[in-house]
Amino acid sequence: MSAPLYNKDILRLAANIPHHKRLPDAQASVEKRSPTCGSRVTADARMTDGRLSDMGLDVKACALGQASASLMAAHAVGLTADELAEARDRLTAYLAGTSEDLDFWPGLAVLAPARGYPARHASIRLGFEAIAEAARMADT
Numbered sequence: 001m002s003a004p005l006y007n008k009d010i011l012r013l014a015a016n017i018p019h020h021k022r023l024p025d026a027q028a029s030v031e032k033r034s035p036t037c038g039s040r041v042t043a044d045a046r047m048t049d050g051r052l053s054d055m056g057l058d059v060k061a062c063a064l065g066q067a068s069a070s071l072m073a074a075h076a077v078g079l080t081a082d083e084l085a086e087a088r089d090r091l092t093a094y095l096a097g098t099s100e101d102l103d104f105w106p107g108l109a110v111l112a113p114a115r116g117y118p119a120r121h122a123s124i125r126l127g128f129e130a131i132a133e134a135a136r137m138a139d140t
Helices: 008-015 063-075 081-096 108-116 118-138
Strands: 028-033 040-048 051-060
Touching: 008 063, 008 108, 028 118, 040 118, 051 063, 051 118, 063 108, 063 118, 081 108, 081 118, 108 118
Parallel strands: none
Antiparallel strands: 028 040, 040 051
8 A cells, every 4th residue: 555645544534434324214325336446335315405414325445435435424414416516526626637626525635645546536436426416316
């Protein structure tokens, strides 16, 4: 493992994922999988009054994917489907190099070293992609 990529902060986040259990009464569930590495995240969503009121996750990913899902789960509840989709899109833009902004989501700066590793990007995006889609489906 490369020290700059897999540091103690990444590993701490990966070991402590909020909402790391499936919701038995979810309004929507979405599984996303990285074809590159096989990482997988399943997100369950429950929406109330247009906002994510509860969520559940099943994360089977590398440490970077787990850390990203952990950061997402720590701050997603209370957001609208549009806000979650915007966060997904902004993370994608940052990883692709078309944006320098990581301030849109608390804690994402810890993942900045992974930007130089495109093979890891899909795993990092999984949690954000899954919850954005699940929230959209639950909100309809």
